[in-house]
Amino acid sequence: MTAALDQALAWQQQSLQLVSRTFALTIPQLPEALRAAVGNGYLLCRIADTIEDDPVMPWEEKAHWQQVFLQVVEGQVEPAVFAEGFAAQLSADMPEAEHDL
Incomplete structure (x- = not known):
């Protein structure tokens, strides 16, 4: 893996920990070949949820x-x-992790 990919996957794992309690626990239990793709897919869905969740x-x-x-x-x-x-x-009312995502 390249350094950029390693950095992106580390950020993805950190983001999972910050925006999901459930998926952050289950994704690492998947076969290694699936973890990055499923984690990425989850975060894409989380972005859509972030749009919907903004209370303002x-x-x-x-x-x-x-x-x-x-x-x-x-x-x-x-x-x-x-x-x-x-x-x-x-909105500033949204958690910092959602802003980062």
């Missing part, structure tokens, strides 16, 4: 960010476009 963001704005996130997943929008734009709109 209006529904119309949530719908917009869900659409942009879907476009990222489909490869139509650069992840940085979503990350920078959404981070600027995410």
Whole structure:
């Protein structure tokens, strides 16, 4: 593995610990070949949940960010476009781990 991949997987594991109590315990129990992919998939779903969970963001704005996130997943929008734009709109009421995610 490259240093960048090692760093990304370490961040993924740390994020799992911070945003999930249940999955953070079960994903490491999977066969090693599945851990990174399942962990990544979980965190992608967690991003969608973060959009929905913001207690301050209006529904119309949530719908917009869900659409942009879907476009990222489909490869139509650069992840940085979503990350920078959404981070600027995410409520301060949301936990720091959600902001980092």
